[in-house]
Amino acid sequence: MMKGEEMKEIKIGMLGFGTVGTGVVRVLRENEREITAKAGVKLTLKSVLVRDAKKERPYMEGLHLTENVDEILNDEEIDIVIELLGGIHPAREYMLVAMEKGKNVVTANKDVVAQFGKDMFEAMEKYGVDFHFEASVGGGIPIVMPLKQCLTANRVTEIMGIINGTTNYMLSQMSENGSDYDSVLKEAQAKGYAEANPAADVEGLDAARKIAILASIAFNTRIRFEDVSVEGITKVTPEDIEYAKALGYVVKLLAIGRDCGEAGVDVRVHPVFLPKAHPLASVNDVYNAIFVRGNAIGEAMFYGRGAVAMAARTPGSSSTRRRT
Structure with missing residues (x-):
């Protein structure tokens, strides 16, 4: 001016x-x-x-x-x-x-x-x-504009992330404290991280809507919410958490989009055993992170607060x- x-x-x-x-x-x-x-x-x-x-x-x-x-x-x-x-x-x-x-x-x-x-x-x-x-x-992560503008020259082959702060907080507490699902849900609700009706979060629906948006941008196609295969964290037990630890993994709810070439785009949300060495494995509490793989940039990760941020x-x- x-x-x-x-x-x-x-x-x-x-x-x-x-x-x-x-x-x-x-x-x-x-x-x-x-x-x-x-x-x-x-x-x-x-x-x-x-x-x-x-x-x-x-x-x-x-x-x-x-x-x-x-x-x-x-x-x-x-x-x-x-x-x-x-x-x-x-x-x-x-x-x-x-x-x-x-x-x-x-x-x-x-x-x-x-x-x-x-x-x-x-x-x-x-x-x-x-x-x-x-x-x-x-x-709290700026990701849409980087995908649309900064990574335009890349052919994105994979996008996956922890994009629901509520469930990441719950899984983190289950891992750190050995708490069961019902206990950490009540704790999350008490702190305002989870709604009185937590279905959208714990059943993976919130993450599914978000990955539908991100995958549509990343792969330049139209991914509808109904196209996403979804499983939440309601069946994750303390035993699952401990078994993962013993094998060198952590349990995370991941939203995943992959370019499968002529087979199309695979988009899903579900709990996974994630190797502790993976960048997403250290994302805890209400934090979110989105991991992008492209043919020019290689690997990049965007990190920030999720729930209530x-x-x-x-x-x-x-x-x-x-x-x-």
């Missing part, structure tokens, strides 16, 4: 003000100076969609809260819509309307991206806007940098 030139302002509308939404507001406020310097624009959160505008929330001071989504979708001043509602409906419909109205969309919604990504990308192309979903996979992500800044 030239000296004396007025700083451009980008206005944001956010759908949802739960744990992740609260984290977004916190980061936008606490890191405002850094974000402005790096993005070259001023980000302003103009409106936030909530169920109850009168409910007390952290960081709500100075925010305009609304219970009417049309107030955001029809606001011509809003440039970016951040969708943090979760679930498929009405999140999918809101995002499509936002793009139709010329707004860039950023989402952390792996359900929509995994099942209706094609619709989202078609709308993006049709209306000439951006659709970003980095926050939908990998917890999403609140530390800042959806919106990457879209801002590319659209200004």
Whole structure:
């Protein structure tokens, strides 16, 4: 920006003000100076969609809260819509309307991206806007843009990773403390790492949605959630953990995508005996890691926090940098 030139302002509308939404507001406020310097624009959160505008929330001071989504979708001043509602409906419909109205969309919604990504990308192309979903996979790990841009010159042959922080925490506790499945699940729930209904995590469904997204990008194809073979950790016992240790392995829930040549792409999620020497074997607690093998780069690994780390992500800044 030239000296004396007025700083451009980008206005944001956010759908949802739960744990992740609260984290977004916190980061936008606490890191405002850094974000402005790096993005070259001023980000302003103009409106936030909530169920109850009168409910007390952290960081709500100075925010305009609304219970009417049309107030955001029809606001011509809003440039970016951040969708943090979760679930498929009405999140999918809101995002499509936002793009139709010329707004860039950023989402952390792996359900929509995994099942209706094609619709989202078609709308993006049709209306000439951006659709970003980095926050939908990998917890605190930036992985989508590296796969789409930095590794473009590579033919990716394999992508596999620990992409569910909840189950990695549980397996780590079972390994370190000899705890059984039921005990570590209760502990994970008490710490907020697992939901009251933990099925999406412990049955591998969350990881399956994420690997469907990552494999689609890595192999330049369309992998649906239904294409992924899935087995969770509900049947893993302390005896399994100890048997693995005795053989020089650790038990990890891996999401795996492999290019099998003419046979197509193999995508699956299941517990594995992983050699202790493998880079992923030392990824413990709520941390995630994604291991990529390509014909040019060789091997690379991306590492960061998983469960509950999403609140530390800042959806919106990457879209801002590319659209200004």
